[in-house]
Amino acid sequence: MRLTHLIFLLYFFNLFNCKQVKFELAKIEGEQIQITDTLIASSEIEAFIKPYRNHIQKDLDSVLAYSANTYSKNDGALNTALGNFMADAIYSEANPIFKKRTGKNIDMVLLNHGGIRSILSKGNVTKRTAYQLMPFENSIVVVALKKNQIDSLINYLIRKKRPHPISKLKLTINGNDKIIDVKIKDKNIKSDKIYYVVTNDYLYNGGDNMTFFKTNDSLYVLNYKIRNALIDNFKKIDTIKPVIDNRFIQIK
Amino acid sequence: MKRRDFIQQASAGTALVTLGGLGLQSFTTASKSKKITILHTNDVHSHIDPFGPEDGRNANKGGVARRASLIESIRQKNPNTLLLDAGDIFQGTPYFNYYGGELEFKLMSKLKYDAATIGNHDFDNGIDGLYAQLEHAKFQFVSANYDFSNTIMDTHTKPYKVFQKDNIKIGVFGLGIELNGLVDPSMFKETKYLDPVETAQDMSRILKTEEHCDLVICLSHLGYNYKKDPNKISDLKLAAATKDIHLIIGGHTHTFLSKPTIVKNIEEKNMLVNQVGCYGINLGKIDFHFDSSKNISANGTSIIV
Numbered sequence: 001m002r003l004t005h006l007i008f009l010l011y012f013f014n015l016f017n018c019k020q021v022k023f024e025l026a027k028i029e030g031e032q033i034q035i036t037d038t039l040i041a042s043s044e045i046e047a048f049i050k051p052y053r054n055h056i057q058k059d060l061d062s063v064l065a066y067s068a069n070t071y072s073k074n075d076g077a078l079n080t081a082l083g084n085f086m087a088d089a090i091y092s093e094a095n096p097i098f099k100k101r102t103g104k105n106i107d108m109v110l111l112n113h114g115g116i117r118s119i120l121s122k123g124n125v126t127k128r129t130a131y132q133l134m135p136f137e138n139s140i141v142v143v144a145l146k147k148n149q150i151d152s153l154i155n156y157l158i159r160k161k162r163p164h165p166i167s168k169l170k171l172t173i174n175g176n177d178k179i180i181d182v183k184i185k186d187k188n189i190k191s192d193k194i195y196y197v198v199t200n201d202y203l204y205n206g207g208d209n210m211t212f213f214k215t216n217d218s219l220y221v222l223n224y225k226i227r228n229a230l231i232d233n234f235k236k237i238d239t240i241k242p243v244i245d246n247r248f249i250q251i252k
Numbered sequence: 253m254k255r256r257d258f259i260q261q262a263s264a265g266t267a268l269v270t271l272g273g274l275g276l277q278s279f280t281t282a283s284k285s286k287k288i289t290i291l292h293t294n295d296v297h298s299h300i301d302p303f304g305p306e307d308g309r310n311a312n313k314g315g316v317a318r319r320a321s322l323i324e325s326i327r328q329k330n331p332n333t334l335l336l337d338a339g340d341i342f343q344g345t346p347y348f349n350y351y352g353g354e355l356e357f358k359l360m361s362k363l364k365y366d367a368a369t370i371g372n373h374d375f376d377n378g379i380d381g382l383y384a385q386l387e388h389a390k391f392q393f394v395s396a397n398y399d400f401s402n403t404i405m406d407t408h409t410k411p412y413k414v415f416q417k418d419n420i421k422i423g424v425f426g427l428g429i430e431l432n433g434l435v436d437p438s439m440f441k442e443t444k445y446l447d448p449v450e451t452a453q454d455m456s457r458i459l460k461t462e463e464h465c466d467l468v469i470c471l472s473h474l475g476y477n478y479k480k481d482p483n484k485i486s487d488l489k490l491a492a493a494t495k496d497i498h499l500i501i502g503g504h505t506h507t508f509l510s511k512p513t514i515v516k517n518i519e520e521k522n523m524l525v526n527q528v529g530c531y532g533i534n535l536g537k538i539d540f541h542f543d544s545s546k547n548i549s550a551n552g553t554s555i556i557v
Binding site: 022023024025026027028029030031032033034035036037039040041042043044045046048049052053055056059060131137201221223 | 286301312313315324347355358359363376419420436438466510526534539556
C-alpha cells in the first residue's frame with residue numbers, strides 16, 4: 001500500500017566505517033501501512049488478549065446503580081439535571097478527601113458543559129456509563145480563589161449562558177444579565193475569604209477559556225479522576241434521579 | 253527548502269530514478285546488497301482492540317493482533333527488521349485503567365519490539381507506575397535526555413542501543429518532551445529534562461564516530477512541529493539543527509503524515525522525519541538499502557517516499 005511516489009535525490013551520506021566490507025546507503029524507501037480489517041489478526045495474540053478483555057467487559061458491565069430516567073446535558077437552560085448530578089457527585093466524593101488532607105471544606109464546584117460526553121440512559125448504570133460520560137482522564141483539582149476570581153468566574157457563567165455544571169453556587173440573574181442574587185453555600189461572597197473551588201485539571205489550565213483559575217492562591221491536586229469519582233458515587237447511590245433546579249436561573 | 257522547489261526537484265527526480273532503478277537491479281545480481289527495514293509506531297495509547305464498526309473516525313482500523321500478523325509477514329520477507337515505538341504507549345482505553353500498562357508491554361514483547369522511548373503519558377500512573385510495569389517489557393527503553401538518576405527508573409533505560417543486522421550497525425537513541433507544564437511534577441518526580449538538541453548532537457557523534465553505526469535513528473516524543481509556537485523544539489527543528497541522523501521517528505502530536513518528510517539537516521543533507529498518527533492505526537515502514545560502494549554511482553542516495 002504505497003501511498004506516495006515522490007522521488008528525491010540526495011547527496012551521498014558519507015557513511016563508511018572501518019569494517020572490511022564497505023556497504024553504503026544507496027536508497028531509502030518510506031511507506032505507511034494502514035492497519036485495516038483486510039489484515040488477518042494473529043490468533044495467538046488474539047487468544048492472549050481475550051481473558052483481559054473479558055475481565056474488563058464483565059467489570060464494566062456490572063450494575064452499580066439505576067437511573068430513573070434518561071438525562072441529557074441538553075435538557076435545561078442554565079442548569080441541567082445531568083450536569084447537576086455530576087457536579088453534586090464530584091462535590092460529595094471530593095470533599096471528604098480534601099477535608100482529610102487539608103482540614104478545609106470545598107466551597108463550590110465548576111465543571112464544563114462540554115465535558116459531559118454522553119447521555120445518561122434510563123436503566124442500569126455501570127462503570128461503562130462512567131467511561132461514556134467521562135472518557136477523558138481528567139483529574140479533580142481544588143483551586144483557592146479570592147473574591148476577584150470568583151467574580152470573574154460568575155461573570156464568565158453569565159456571559160456564556162451555558163449550563164456548565166455547578167454545585168454549591170447559586171446564581172440568579174435578571175433579563176439584562178444583572179445579578180439579582182449570588183451565594184456560595186447559601187452565604188454572600190466575602191472579600192476576605194478564600195474559596196476552595198473544585199474543577200478539573202483541563203479547566204484549571206484554561207480549557208474552555210476559563211482563565212480565572214490561573215490567578216490563584218494555591219492549587220491542590222487530589223490525584224482523583226473525575227470518572228473514578230463518578231464510579232465511587234454510583235456505588236453509593238441506589239437510584240439516580242437528578243432534577244433541574246434553581247442553582248442558575250434567569251428571571252425575565 | 254521551499255515547498256515549490258521541492259516539488260519541482262522531486263518530480264524531476266521521478267524520471268531519473270525510474271531509469272536508475274533498472275540499473276540497480278542489475279547490480280544486485282552481480283554483488284551483494286543489504287536491506288534494513290525499520291518498522292515503527294507511536295502514540296498507540298493502549299489501543300489494543302481495533303476500533304469498532306461504529307466509530308465515527310477510525311472505524312475498523314487498528315488492533316494489535318492485526319499489527320502482529322502484518323509485522324510477522326514483513327519479518328518473513330526481511331529478517332533484518334527492527335520494530336520501534338516512539339512513546340505514549342499508555343493511556344486511552346480501559347486496558348490501561350485496569351492493568352496499568354501490563355498488557356501493552358506484554359503485547360509489545362510478544363510482537364518483538366526492539367526499543368521504545370518514553371512519552372509523557374507513560375508517566376500517567378507516576379514514574380512508579382511505569383517502573384512497576386517494566387518487568388513485562390522485553391524490549392529496551394531508550395531515553396537520552398531524561399536523567400533518571402535520582403528516580404526509581406535509574407539504570408532501567410539506556411540513552412541509546414546499537415543493533416546489528418546483517419553486519420549493518422544501527423544506533424537508536426531516544427528523546428523525550430519537556431515534562432514541566434505537561435505532566436504533574438508528582439508524577440515524574442526528580443526526572444531531569446536535558447536539552448534535546450545538545451543531547452541529539454552528542455548522541456549522533458557517539459553513534460557515528462565511537463560506535464561506528466551505519467544508520468542513526470532518533471526515537472523522539474518531542475512532537476512533529478508547532479506552528480503556533482515556533483520556538484518550541486520539534487522533530488522538524490531538531491532535524492534541521494543536527495547532523496548524521498538518518499531518520500527521526502516522532503510522536504506526541506498524533507500527526508498523520510501522508511508520507512515521511514524529507515528535511516535538510518544542519519549540513520544541508522537530506523534526512524527523514526516520520527510519524528504515523530496514533531492509536532495503532534498505521535505502521536511506518538522505512539527500508540534502508542545498502543550496496544557495496546563500487547555499485548553506487550555519482551555519490552547519490554535516492555529517497556523514495
